[in-house]
């Protein structure tokens with residue numbers, strides 16, 4: 001079931017492969033984060049985890065903010081109902097259309113380098129506006145317990161702590177820039193709440209250092225995101241309660257009533273609210289091993305095939321039309337693409353499968369379609385639906401084979417196909 005609807009009914013109505021998201025699960029997760037972190041902390045939804053406009057709309061309607069990483073994500077976020085002042089924009093290569101969209105909507109830009117600060121100031125001056133900026137700090141230590149570390153040591157992200165004062169002073173001298181705060185983001189899939197809190201503390205220390213250097217108050221501190229979601233056998237849930245308790249204590253210690261704080265979470269808000277639903281097309285035996293060929297594969301859910309992971313481990317997978325089925329299939333799952341890379345890691349305990357069965361990849365609401373190499377082999381995009389209690393609404397139409405020509409032209413042809 002997703003919400004009050006059986007996935008088999010969703011597969012009948014919308015076809016497969018299909019992404020299904022549960023509105024109630026997203027709202028409950030947002031509420032849990034807010035209750036744990038307290039009223040001083042704004043929760044921003046990181047659209048990179050799931051840039052489906054209907055998913056972003058759920059968070060906009062629940063009063064969250066948005067973390068965006070491209071002009072396209074600003075467009076999606078605005079369409080979903082976010083206003084520019086609710087958005088913060090990180091990413092080490094912001095330029096051209098990114099700056100145009102951010103400046104015209106009043107989005108806060110998280111600056112990743114001195115060069116980028118100069119580009120933002122020039123773009124804002126040319127538009128005769130003042131850019132709201134925060135400096136992204138590259139903390140000296142990397143994040144312990146994080147599966148993909150994005151800070152500590154030499155990094156393309158953020159400004160090293162020893163360069164921070166100089167860049168901050170420069171920002172406060174620029175008439176087309178207003179320095180509003182600091183930002184950090186140290187890594188994704190973090191399971192160590194203590195490690196996460198050490199980074200939060202380091203950001204408070206960096207803020208004190210920058211304020212001393214510039215004499216200007218910093219109104220906003222964004223501690224980043226990365227709260228982990230258990231996907232594999234030995235993963236333990238992220239301890240939201242201790243992270244919340246620790247963050248409230250740090251904020252109390254900071255003793256700054258004039259300050260707002262934020263976190264920007266993607267995976268934690270949406271991963272477990274979504275699943276990727278596929279149907280078994282064929283089951284065959286080859287040299288003593290059974291293979292089930294699914295109608296969706298790495299081109300639609302790359303992360304489930306292990307793309308981006310060092311170790312090949314299976315996502316949680318269930319036979320979705322008969323979850324009580326017993327017996328072990330001893331069967332390998334593969335997608336429809338003609339590459340050996342389009343295979344899913346072995347799923348322990350998966351029951352016998354026959355053609356027509358439904359196979360659901362759970363915890364797939366984050367970094368699913370958006371992380372996938374959707375052009376590979378020119379298959380149509382899967383549909384995406386949102387379940388709200390006993391209702392399902394289509395968020396993204398299933399693609400068509402003709403989409404493979406979208407925007408392309410033959411040599412010598414004037415207009416796009």
Ligand SMILES: Cc1ncc(COP(=O)(O)O)c(C=O)c1O
Pocket residue numbers: 046048049067090091185187188189224225226227264265266267268366
């Ligand atoms: C700057 C930034 N913010 C937020 C996120 C969201 O992280 P997560 O989905 O792990 O919470 C990411 C992910 O890479 C990121 O790079």
